[in-house]
Amino acid sequence: MFEQVMFWLFGAGAVVTAGMVVAPPFNRNPVHAALALIASFFCMAGLYMLLLAHLLAVLQILVYAGAIMVLFLFVIMLLNLGDHELGKQSSSVGQMIGLVAMAFVTSKLVVTLATSADSLPHGADPAAPEALVRDGFGTVATVGDAMFRHYLVPFELTAILLLIAVIGAVVLAKRNL
């Protein structure tokens, strides 16, 4: 019961705030859009929490809401763009492509959700999610174990990729060091 209420609260919150990021009356102001995105990340963290992925939920707040979005806001604040610099609404062709893409993703989502009930383990009770996952699921120890043992190579490769991106950004910004 409690989970149900929280799910609808966070789910509705995530959808509404995500809509506020892109929907017309709000998206004219980049600061409002960025703050709506932060609120959306919060609701997503709540959903992760309901899925017992506690570490992921905390990292969502720490990294996305607390660090990356703050940088977004900082850049918006530095640029301080007015309506004329932001340009007019994108062309109708672009909107059409966007609509088609959204319809495609939505249909995929509906099909996946409709068939997902069958993919639960046999005899599992969806009302008791703790029973569906392994012991210690979502804790720091389990996630760390998975990341640094089973997926060590992809993890290290990602680190190298990020390092390349950082060096690239520095080189682009500081042409004449």
Next chain:
Amino acid sequence: MSAALHPASAPALAQALSTPHSLPHTAADLVAQPWLASLLGVGAIMAFLTLNVLFLIWAERKVSAWIQRRMGPTEVGPYGLFQTLADMLKLISKQLITPSHVDRPLYLLAPLVVFAPVVVAVSLFPFAPGLAVTDVDLGLLLVFAFAGLGIIGIFMAGWGSNNKYALLGAMRSVAQNVSYEIPLILSALAVVLLASHPEGVTLEAGTPSAHTVPLLGTSLAHITLAQEAQGYWFVLVQPVAFVIYFVAALAETNRAPFDIPEAESELVAGFHTEYSGMRFAMFFFAEYTNMLVVSMVATVLFLGGWDGPLLPGPVWFFLKTYTLLFGMIWVRWTWPRLRFDQLMRLCWGLLVPVAILNLLGAAVLAEVL
């Protein structure tokens, strides 16, 4: 005792988290109704925070007075103790003025967004074995996550006020907070490495109730237990991390010598220039609570939390916390303010590289110890 980075066995950890003596219980265990328990917990935290802010503001004024050879507040109550209470009554009775060209939703929400996360952060601390409002294995991460959110509120206040001083203050504050969060977390990470003992340590060795529990470095209670079990506080093995943490914490809380976001001689009052009455008081409340949070984190990470001889746990915990807070006040009234470029150079040129090297050293140390 060896090695922090050995693979953890998840079931063992999960079991340890539910073993009676290994961890402090939460306040929820004391009361039958979970809703009542959380309500009581939040009420207790709010009452404590209010008292703390009243006391800290008084202490700030008294300490600054001593340092400048003045008397400080003397009139209201013994030693002027109730001066802050009188000031608060004044702020409550003041008119709330909303300037005409503000971005209303941002302007009105900002004090709340600054205020709420720090209250959440305080509720995560273990004040004694068995005394914590909420005790989770991710305590340290959660504290940093919520303590870092206040900056969004500062941005909202600065941007929403539609005032150039407020905007400049918010810009400085965001740049400073984003930069100093890096050495802050890197220095805390060094302690997390030392505090992790997946294969377990023996608690209360030599007593009949001695038992072995695996420890996880991200739990605030476990960090304290690790220091209790090893018999020394982490400040002794990580003095560099402690200094880096303290300097970065001063910057994170916008305290002098890093108070350029609200440098009154150039920016009026920085990001809260356009706020009056209780809205201004909420920023003040958040600032002093933030000082408390960073000091409590330092107490847990470096000074052994509730660990100490003779006196009961909470007494030690708050003794250490308020000693650190005294240090923060002392620094504010004896150091001149840094210039912005000096501030950035200190962070990126000195604190970050030293913190990274220190983390490397801590990893080696964790293998050796």
